[in-house]
Structure formats: structure tokens, C-alpha cells
Amino acid sequence: MMATVEKRPPSRRTVLKTAAAAGGLLLVGFDTVQTAKAAPDNAPISPFRSWIQIDQEGQVTLMSGRSEMGQGISSALPMVLADELGVDWKDVRVEQAPNDVPRFGDQGTGGSGSVAGSWMTMRQAAAAARTMLITVAAKRWNVTPESCSIKNGVIISGNHSAKLGEFVAAAALLPVPDFKTLTLKKPEEVQIIGTVVERKDIPSKTDGSAVFGIDTRLPGMLYAMVERCPAFGGKVQSVDMSAAKAMPGVHEAFEIPAVPDVHSWGGVAVIADSTWIAMQARKKLQIKWDMGPFSNESSESLRHEFLRIVDSRLKVVIDQGNVDSALAHVPSARRVDADYELPFQAHATMEPMNCTVRFNGNNAEVWAPAQGPEWVRTTVAQVLGIKPDAVKVTTTLLGGGFGRRYQADFAAEAAQVAKKVPGKPVQLIWSREDDMTHDFYRPASYHRLSGAVDEHGNLIAWRHRSTSTPISEWWSPKDTPESSELGSSTQFPYLCHNYRLEYLPTKSSVPRAWWRSVEASTIGFVMEGYLDELAHAAGVDPLEFRLSKLDGRLVKDPISKDNRPLDTARLKAVLQLAARKSDWGTPMGKGEGRGIACHYSFNSYVANVVEVAVSDGRLHVKRVVSAVDIGTPVSPDAIRAQVESAIIYGLTAALKSQITIKNGGAVQSNFDAFSTLPMNETPLLEVHITPSTLPPTGIGEPGLPPTAPALTNAIFAGTGKRIRRLPIVPADLA
Amino acid sequence: MAITFELNGESKTVDVDPATPLLWVLRDTLNLTGTKYGCGIAQCGACTVHINGSAQRSCGIPVSAVNGKRVTTIEGLSKDRSHPVQQAWIAEQVPQCGYCQSGQIMTAVAFLRQNPNPTAADVDAAMSHNICRCGTAQRMRKAILRAATMQHGGEAGAKL
Numbered sequence: 001m002m003a004t005v006e007k008r009p010p011s012r013r014t015v016l017k018t019a020a021a022a023g024g025l026l027l028v029g030f031d032t033v034q035t036a037k038a039a040p041d042n043a044p045i046s047p048f049r050s051w052i053q054i055d056q057e058g059q060v061t062l063m064s065g066r067s068e069m070g071q072g073i074s075s076a077l078p079m080v081l082a083d084e085l086g087v088d089w090k091d092v093r094v095e096q097a098p099n100d101v102p103r104f105g106d107q108g109t110g111g112s113g114s115v116a117g118s119w120m121t122m123r124q125a126a127a128a129a130r131t132m133l134i135t136v137a138a139k140r141w142n143v144t145p146e147s148c149s150i151k152n153g154v155i156i157s158g159n160h161s162a163k164l165g166e167f168v169a170a171a172a173l174l175p176v177p178d179f180k181t182l183t184l185k186k187p188e189e190v191q192i193i194g195t196v197v198e199r200k201d202i203p204s205k206t207d208g209s210a211v212f213g214i215d216t217r218l219p220g221m222l223y224a225m226v227e228r229c230p231a232f233g234g235k236v237q238s239v240d241m242s243a244a245k246a247m248p249g250v251h252e253a254f255e256i257p258a259v260p261d262v263h264s265w266g267g268v269a270v271i272a273d274s275t276w277i278a279m280q281a282r283k284k285l286q287i288k289w290d291m292g293p294f295s296n297e298s299s300e301s302l303r304h305e306f307l308r309i310v311d312s313r314l315k316v317v318i319d320q321g322n323v324d325s326a327l328a329h330v331p332s333a334r335r336v337d338a339d340y341e342l343p344f345q346a347h348a349t350m351e352p353m354n355c356t357v358r359f360n361g362n363n364a365e366v367w368a369p370a371q372g373p374e375w376v377r378t379t380v381a382q383v384l385g386i387k388p389d390a391v392k393v394t395t396t397l398l399g400g401g402f403g404r405r406y407q408a409d410f411a412a413e414a415a416q417v418a419k420k421v422p423g424k425p426v427q428l429i430w431s432r433e434d435d436m437t438h439d440f441y442r443p444a445s446y447h448r449l450s451g452a453v454d455e456h457g458n459l460i461a462w463r464h465r466s467t468s469t470p471i472s473e474w475w476s477p478k479d480t481p482e483s484s485e486l487g488s489s490t491q492f493p494y495l496c497h498n499y500r501l502e503y504l505p506t507k508s509s510v511p512r513a514w515w516r517s518v519e520a521s522t523i524g525f526v527m528e529g530y531l532d533e534l535a536h537a538a539g540v541d542p543l544e545f546r547l548s549k550l551d552g553r554l555v556k557d558p559i560s561k562d563n564r565p566l567d568t569a570r571l572k573a574v575l576q577l578a579a580r581k582s583d584w585g586t587p588m589g590k591g592e593g594r595g596i597a598c599h600y601s602f603n604s605y606v607a608n609v610v611e612v613a614v615s616d617g618r619l620h621v622k623r624v625v626s627a628v629d630i631g632t633p634v635s636p637d638a639i640r641a642q643v644e645s646a647i648i649y650g651l652t653a654a655l656k657s658q659i660t661i662k663n664g665g666a667v668q669s670n671f672d673a674f675s676t677l678p679m680n681e682t683p684l685l686e687v688h689i690t691p692s693t694l695p696p697t698g699i700g701e702p703g704l705p706p707t708a709p710a711l712t713n714a715i716f717a718g719t720g721k722r723i724r725r726l727p728i729v730p731a732d733l734a
Numbered sequence: 735m736a737i738t739f740e741l742n743g744e745s746k747t748v749d750v751d752p753a754t755p756l757l758w759v760l761r762d763t764l765n766l767t768g769t770k771y772g773c774g775i776a777q778c779g780a781c782t783v784h785i786n787g788s789a790q791r792s793c794g795i796p797v798s799a800v801n802g803k804r805v806t807t808i809e810g811l812s813k814d815r816s817h818p819v820q821q822a823w824i825a826e827q828v829p830q831c832g833y834c835q836s837g838q839i840m841t842a843v844a845f846l847r848q849n850p851n852p853t854a855a856d857v858d859a860a861m862s863h864n865i866c867r868c869g870t871a872q873r874m875r876k877a878i879l880r881a882a883t884m885q886h887g888g889e890a891g892a893k894l
Contacts, residue, residue: 070830070868205832208768208808208819212833215767223762275771276758278750349770350780350833350867399770399833400867534740593772637827641873645830648869671777671865678862679871682856 006462021472025515033313035637045181047129052105053121057150058153058165060087063097065104067371067655068201069401070645071700072115072638075199076269079635080119084126084185086150094200099373107395109371110406110514112602114699115634115699119696124179125379125385131182132330133164140167144327187632187693201397213369213396216356218425222251224277224417225429227285228267229437231664232509234292239268249273250281256416262379263511264409265438269417275429280508288373294509295664299343302661306341306446307505309467314502318484318490318558321498323450325642326461337450340526341725343658344469345442346674348664351399351434355414358425363390364418365425369398371406379408382414402649403514407440410572430623433669441666442515443485444470444508453538459496459549464489464530471510481505483560487523488600490559491566494531494549512662516649517701520601524705525654525712528597529724532713542713543596547572566600570629574598574607574690577627581688582609591615593718597709602698605629605690608647610710611683612721617733621651621683621711625658626703629689630696640687643703647685650707652677658727739800741766742810752798759797760807760862768808772865779870783807784836789844808836811843819843822881824873830868830882838864842878852882 048054062078068688078094105121108291130150138156148157153164204210227234241253250272260264268310272278272343280371324690327335356367357380364384370376373558374392381388398405414428430438445468452461492499515521535545550572557563575598579585584594591614598607611623626643633639656675670673687703697725715733725730740745748763760766760783769792772780776791784806811817815824818844830833838861845860846852852860857878861871867884878885 069831072830198824201832202824202827202829203815205829205835206823206839207811207815208766208836211767212770214771216767217767239890274750274754274758274762278756289860348867350770350778350831350865352771398831400831404868429771432775491826641830641870644872645869648871649867652869670775672775676865676867677869677871679864679875680858681864682858682869682871682875685872734763 013109030325033292043177044128046176047101047125047173049085050127051125052085053456054164054168056165058163059083059093060091060153060164060228061093061095063095065097065107066118067107067109067373067395067398067401068096069109069371069398069405071642072199072635074111074201075197076115076635076638077118077122078200079197080122080190081126083190084123086195087153089192089197091153096395099377099395100250100293101374107373108406108639110403111358112482112700112702114602115696116603116698119634121235122181123184127182127184128177128179129171131177132174133167135174136167137162141274145707148596151706157338157423160423161262172443194636198516199556199638210397212351212352213367214398214399214429216367216396218356218358221425221427222271222273222421222427223278223429224269224271225282225431226256226267226413227282227287228265228434230291230437231289231291231295232511233294233664234270235266237288237290238287239288243280243286244270246604247277247281247284249277252420253281253285254420256413259379259383259409262408263413265414269486271417271421271566273427279431286655290404291664295578297664298662299508299660299664302444302508303446306467308701309506310446310448310465313505314465314467314504315482316500316502317486318501320498320500322500323461323463323500326465326498327450327452330460334454334537335450335452336530336537336726338530338533340449340529342445342522342525343660343726344444344510345653345657346436346439346659346668347402347515348402348436348551348674348676349402349404353404353410353430354428355411356427357414357418359384359389359418359422362386362423364392366391366393366411366413366414367396368411369371369391369396370411371398371401371403372408375408376411380410380415384419396471402516403518406514415690432671436669436674438498439649440474440511440671442521443471443512445469445522447529449526449533451530452536457538457540459494459534461498462492462496463500465500465502465504467504469510469512470505471512472512473505473507474512485519486559487519487522488566489527490607491555491557491563491600493566493571493600494546494547494570495551498711509664515706516646517601520701520705521650521653522600522679524597524601525708525726528599528706528709529712532709533722538718541585543575543584546575546596547596564603571598571600572607574605574627574629577688577690578607578609578625581627581686582611582623582625584609591718592712593716595710595713595715595717597706597713599702601702601705601707604697604699604702606643606702606706608703608706608710610707612711612714612718613670614715614733618729619715619728619733621681623684623686624707624710625686626688627690628699628703629690629692630699630702631692631696633692634687634696639689639699642699643687644685646701646703647707648677648682650704651711654708654711654726655728736800738798739802740804742806748797750797753796756783756792756795756797756800756805761793766809770830770833772825772837772838772853773832773889778834779841780834780837782840782864784840784844787844789841808840811839817843818881818884819846819878822877822884825880826873826877828870828873828877830870835868836866838866842874842881846878846882846885850882850885851863852878854879
């Protein structure tokens with residue numbers, strides 16, 4: 001999902017030198033161990049120089065290379081390391097790795113890809129460390145390496161036993177074995193993977209000691225805010241900063257330009273002694289805005305454009321069989337035509353955007369709650385006019401990510417303000433209003449579906465015409481938008497011989513990017529809501545309707561050939577599991593209903609069943625039962641937590657929140673207008689995990705797409721009211 | 735103007751604009767960053783602290799209003815995470831990103847003081863004005879009921 005972000009890692013050797021010189025705040029003991037010198041540049045990095053730190057006492061510190069934003073990755077990846085190495089979970093410490101791609105590999109955190117992308121590296125690194133430690137022990141004890149094993153942080157061979165710390169200095173000097181030659185533990189040998197463990201980051205999140213980006217505190221630190229144009233694409237026409245500058249505690253007020261590479265807007269910055277003074281001074285700026293060329297855009301104008309485009313000739317993306325002919329010959333009772341519609345959504349991470357930068361003239365230090373620390377580094381370097389090697393990024397905890405923190409706009413602004421006051425650390429803070437009105441939103445979209453079933457309940461036609469405000473217009477204008485906007489509708493899982501997808505983008509000035517589950521959040525709703533309509537048209541139970549069309553085929557993606565095939569057997573299995581656990585088919589009361597939906601995203605399979613009760617137009621979401629198949633479940637409780645989280649995020653988008661546009665800007669600016677699902681509306685959540693030994697796939701996002709359609713399908717089951725436009729409003733239930 | 739209040743058991747005097755919200759005095763003047771900024775309009779509850787024992791939103795309270803009062807922040811709840819609510823939070827593995835959790839915990843602690851024997855519905859009503867974007871409400875609900883049991887002398891129970 002981040003294919004367009006240019007990554008230019010410096011040579012490995014340069015970085016090792018820089019990292020060693022910088023010391024690395026978080027790398028306790030990093031330089032206590034010498035590692036083999038003069039390794040060729042293509043050799044695997046020593047695990048003792050990256051993931052695994054062992055001191056002479058045997059204390060094992062494991063590094064987490066990905067950003068912790070609540071998904072528990074700072075425990076999940078170290079669990080894999082600890083298991084393969086042979087140490088107890090309770091005995092290990094975990095630290096956040098600094099931004100250092102040559103040592104820690106890809107550190108971008110998103111696309112539900114961290115465990116899937118890193119787990120083999122973790123296993124190999126730990127197996128290499130285990131092999132190196134055993135090599136030293138075997139030699140010292142004059143026994144064979146095969147006779148040695150590591151358990152609970154102790155190497156054992158016959159009567160010999162000693163803690164890892166005794167061998168680490170010598171082991172680190174050995175050449176790193178070729179990862180391909182390593183023997184990894186078999187599924188029956190693992191002891192930590194697949195078990196419920198306590199996450200290492202949680203205790204600090206109960207006593208205020210957890211340090212998020214916004215909590216960065218440095219001696220002499222200043223605070224900055226930026227006023228941006230309320231209309232997207234507008235700019236400063238003129239500004240009178242005298243009143244702001246005259247305020248006690250204000251250091252600087254100045255214009256900053258837009259940074260087009262990261263789509264930061266520019267505006268007027270204020271640097272002050274505290275956040276509060278910066279906020280007050282910002283209010284005193286007298287800015288006359290040039291609202292730019294798009295200030296007429298509104299949700300109404302966009303909808304008008306959606307309707308115009310969806311009625312026009314679209315680009316045919318997939319055309320199997322003959323949809324038009326199939327539709328033409330079906331009685332109207334077995335044909336369904338329906339339009340679906342979804343709005344922009346804000347990420348609304350609880351921690352507003354922020355970033356702290358100290359510019360020292362020829363180098364810079366950055367503290368960033370970032371999903372893409374490498375992009376932060378190159379962006380800060382670009383703004384400051386220094387080399388990326390001269391920028392050191394510390395990734396802090398993230399107070400929510402959901403895709404928003406993959407951006408680097410806030411880092412660009414932080415560098416711009418820090419450049420004004422060299423030598424002084426400056427924390428750039430966005431207010432909640434800044435955050436909500438200058439997000440990169442989930443795209444809005446409009447879908448027109450026509451389909452039909454035959455008298456036996458077979459799906460005989462499916463035509464999906466749609467338009468959206470594609471992400472590609474903002475981040476990869478050379479790409480064809482349909483490859484990223486249509487999600488897994490290009491891998492239609494249900495048996496249907498006549499299938500057509502058509503699409504055209506709609507232009508918009510509203511900034512867009514990756515929101516939790518990205519296009520699956522819209523496509524999943526449309527596909528599974530509409531499929532439910534066809535099930536009812538066929539007079540078949542919605543579960544049975546789905547199951548009968550999943551026959552074990554593998555469905556390839558004809559558009560994005562790199563995508564893995566969808567396994568309809570696995571999709572079917574999660575549907576069956578969710579149905580069984582939710583008592584599917586048992587009687588319910590008046591106004592009550594169950595809805596089911598499934599979706600394949602991020603190579604994972606999820607089915608959700610939602611139970612609702614509707615009375616007097618009031619909706620009560622009672623229960624959500626989820627079944628997931630994500631390959632090997634590395635950290636089951638974190639998986640459950642992520643699915644619970646994705647369900648609530650999905651319910652909020654279905655029931656509570658949206659971003660509408662007026663005069664070229666976002667209407668909702670804070671939680672009074674952008675509401676979220678409160679505890680007293682939170683249903684009972686149950687998550688069931690399919691046992692598997694397949695390689696793990698993602699889980700931060702895949703629980704979301706089947707949530708909204710299972711909800712609207714449940715409402716239909718309970719009330720006969722079909723909802724095709726989100727968020728749900730009271731009139732939909734009246 | 736000098737304002738003096740008791741903060742986590744210690745007397746503090748700050749010399750700032752008296753209109754400055756308590757939140758920013760805690761975070762920027764006193765570098766006590768456990769209390770979070772989430773919305774600035776007393777909607778989300780991330781900035782919740784105790785003032786003379788009652789849960790209040792520090793983003794909307796000028797520091798002058800706490801002159802002579804007793805303020806407790808998340809850092810002052812216990813020295814060693816031993817408060818039953820903290821223990822219950824760990825036992826139920828509640829936090830995800832964790833950013834809202836200081837405010838959630840401070841709200842829950844004050845609530846349990848008022849209502850030591852809550853039902854799940856009582857908990858829901860008390861906690862529904864705090865926002866958690868990670869969706870931890872179900873785990874918080876369980877943790878608060880667990881903490882209530884612990885406060886009556888019950889064990890934290892088997893973890894997880």
C-alpha cells in the first residue's frame with residue numbers, strides 16, 4: 001500500500017557507523033558486544049547487532065522494528081524471536097528499535113503487514129543467534145553442537161549448562177550463518193507462539209509513563225502550531241502577525257510554504273513557550289486566505305458528480321461471461337438493482353498529529369509517532385536541506401495510527417518550524433480541529449449494482465459499476481486507480497459466470513489516503529450488503545446462499561497479478577465457524593435479526609455475524625461474533641483485541657461518523673460533530689480464531705470490512721429495511 | 735500570577751497566565767505528560783484528572799480554579815501500579831494504543847469510589863463520555879467490574 005513512497009536507504013556501512021557514533025538512546029548495551037568485522041555488504045546483519053541484545057548477565061533485550069500503535073506488534077515480533085531463541089517471555093525486555101532500515105529492514109507499519117512481513121526474518125535472526133551461541137558453547141565444552149539446546153535462556157548439553165550471557169561476546173564475533181541453512185523450530189516445538197502472553201507495553205499505559213510523540217520533553221523545548229487554510233488547496237494571501245508576535249511567550253510567527261511531496265499545506269506558524277500560548281497566539285493571526293480553485297466543492301457537488309459519472313460510460317475492468325444478456329432475460333422478481341454510497345471518513349487518532357525536531361545546523365534529531373519513520377527521515381532531511389544520513393529518527397509510541405501516521409506531512413511542518421530556531425527542540429502540535437480538518441480521508445464512493453439469481457438460487461449475473469475519489473490521484477497519479485480502489489471485488493469469491501466490474505475515478509480536492517482496511521472498508525460493505533439482497537431475492541438463507549457458492553476454488557486476481565489467490569474453502573470455513581458460534585438460524589424476537597458477512601482482505605479471511613434489535617426506530621447492536629483465519633495465530637489475545645478494535649472502528653463508521661465537505665473544506669472539526677461508538681452502545685464481542693500452521697497474515701484491518709454489511713444485513717433481517725448508504729441515520733430505521 | 739495547589743500529594747506553585755487550562759500546566763509547565771490532550775473541548779475525556787477527588791476534564795478548567803485544591807493525575811494514582819483499577823487494566827489487557835487510557839482509568843477510579851458495587855449498566859453509563867478510538871470498551875467494562883471485586887477484598891484473579 002506504500003509502493004509509491006520512495007525509499008532510499010543509505011549504504012549499510014554508513015549507517016552502522018552513524019548508529020554507532022550516535023549511540024542510540026534506546027539501544028542499551030548496543031555497543032557492549034563487538035560483532036564480526038568486514039562482513040560483506042550482502043551478508044545478513046548480525047542478530048546481535050540488530051534484534052537480539054544479550055548482556056553478560058544473560059538479560060535478553062529484543063528489539064521491535066515496527067511501530068507500536070496499539071496493535072501489540074512490540075510484543076508479537078519479540079514473541080517470535082524469544083520462541084526461536086529459547087528464552088522465557090517473562091525474562092525478556094522489549095525495546096523499540098530506532099529508525100535504521102539497513103539494520104532492521106522495512107520499518108513501515110501498515111497494511112496489516114508487520115507479522116506477515118517480519119515473522120520469517122525474526123525466526124531466522126533468532127535461529128542464527130541460537131546457532132552462533134551453541135557453536136561457542138559446544139567448542140568450549142568440547143561437545144557436538146547437535147547435543148546442545150537452549151531452554152529458558154540457558155544452553156544445555158549433558159551435564160553442562162550456562163546462561164546465554166557467557167557465550168554472547170564470542171558468538172557475536174562469528175560470521176552470521178546463511179539464513180537459508182538454518183533449521184527452524186517445528187510447530188510442535190514452539191512454546192510462546194500461539195499462547196496468550198502479557199503484552200510488554202501495557203503496564204506503562206496504566207500509569208502515565210508511556211511516552212507518545214506528544215509527550216516528548218527536552219530541555220529548552222518550544223511548542224509550535226500552524227494555521228492552515230480551511231479550504232483544501234488554498235493559501236495565504238496576506239497576514240498580519242503583529243498581535244501574535246506581541247504576546248508574551250511567543251518566539252516566532254512566520255509563513256511556511258507547502259511541501260508538495262508530502263502534501264503538507266503550508267500556512268502560518270507560531271512558536272511559543274507552551275502549547276497553550278501557541279494556541280492563543282495562533283488565534284491572533286490576521287490571515288486573509290486565498291481559498292484556492294476548489295472552494296466550491298461540497299458533499300452535494302461531489303454527489304452530483306458521482307451520479308453523473310456512474311451514469312456515464314465507465315472503464316470495463318473485468319468482464320466475464322455476458323452480464324447484459326443474463327440480466328435481460330431474467331424476470332424482475334429475481335433481478336436486483338441497487339445503489340450504494342459511502343462518505344469520507346477521518347482517522348481521528350486519539351493523539352493528534354505531532355512531531356518534535358531539533359535542528360543542529362548540519363544534523364537533526366526527530367521524535368516522531370510515525371508509521372513510516374523512514375519517510376519521516378527523508379522528508380525532514382529534504383526540508384532542512386541536509387543529508388538523510390544526518391537525520392536520526394526516534395519512533396515513539398503512537399496514540400493510534402489507522403493509516404494516518406503513515407504520512408509525513410506533520411514531520412515536514414515540524415522540520416520547517418525547527419529550522420527557524422536552530423539548536424532548540426520544537427514540538428509541532430496539531431489541535432484536534434487541525435487533525436480532523438486536514439486529514440487524508442478515506443475516499444468517498446458511489447456504486448451501482450445490478451444482478452440476478454435463477455430459480456435454483458444460483459447467482460447468474462453481477463454487474464458492479466462504481467466511482468470514487470481514488471487515493472491514487474493523491475499519491476500515485478500514474479497508476480490506474482481501479483487496481484487499488486476495487487479491492488477484492490477483482491477476486492469475486494462466489495460462483496457466478498457473468499461478472500462485470502466497471503469503474504471511473506471522480507476528481508476531488510479532498511485529500512485522501514489509507515484509512516483502516518483502505519478500499520476493503522467500502523468494497524466489503526457493497527459486496528456483502530448487495531449479496532444479501534440477492535440471497536433474499538432468491539428466497540435462500542443468506543448463510544446458505546454464500547456457502548453454496550464457495551466451492552473450494554482458488555480465485556486469482558486478474559488485475560493485480562501479485563495478489564495471492566483467494567481460497568474459497570478458507571472463506572467458507574470462517575463463515576461456518578461464525579455461524580456456528582453465533583447460533584445462526586435459531587429463532588429471534590420481534591424486531592431482532594442476525595446478519596452475516598465475510599470478506600477477504602490483506603490475505604486474511606474474516607466472517608462476522610451481527611445481532612441487532614430494533615424497536616421504535618431505535619437500534620441496539622447486541623452482539624458481534626467474528627471468525628478469522630489468518631494463518632498461524634502468533635499472539636491470540638492481540639489478534640482478538642485487533643478484531644474487537646476493527647469491529648468497533650467499523651461500527652463507528654457505520655453508525656456515528658462521517659466527514660462532509662462545504663466550501664472546499666471539512667465540516668466536522670471535533671468529537672462533538674464526529675462522534676464515536678460509546679461504551680453503552682458497544683455490543684458483546686466474540687472473536688474465534690481458526691487454528692492453522694500456514695504462514696501468518698494480517699489482522700489489524702481485516703475485521704473491519706465485514707462489520708458494516710453484517711450490521712445492515714441484520715437490520716434487514718429484523719425490520720425489512722435495507723440500508724445502502726452509510727452512516728446509518730435515524731430516518732433509515734423509522 | 736502564582737497559583738498553588740496540591741499535586742499528587744506535593745504542593746506546587748506555578749506562575750502562569752491564570753486562564754491557562756490545568757491540562758497544559760500539567761503537561762508543559764510541570765512536564766507531567768500522563769494526562770493527555772485529545773479534543774480541548776471536554777468531549778473525549780483523555781485529560782481527566784481528580785480535583786478534590788472528583789473526575790474533571792483538565793482541558794476546560796483554568797489553572798486558577800484549582801488554587802488551594804487537591805489534584806491527582808494518573809501518575810499519582812499509585813507508586814507501583816498497585817491500584818486495583820490499574821491491576822485490573824493489566825489483567826484484562828485493556829490498552830491498545832493507550833493514549834486515552836489515563837483518562838479512562840481516572841474516570842473509572844472516581845466512579846468506583848461513588849459506586850463500589852456497580853452493575854455492567856452502571857459502568858456503561860459512567861464511561862460513555864470517554865472516547866477510545868481503539869475500541870477497548872468491552873475490556874474496560876470487564877476490568878472495572880474486576881476492580882470492583884478486588885476492592886472488596888477479592889483477588890485480581892487468574893490473569894487472562
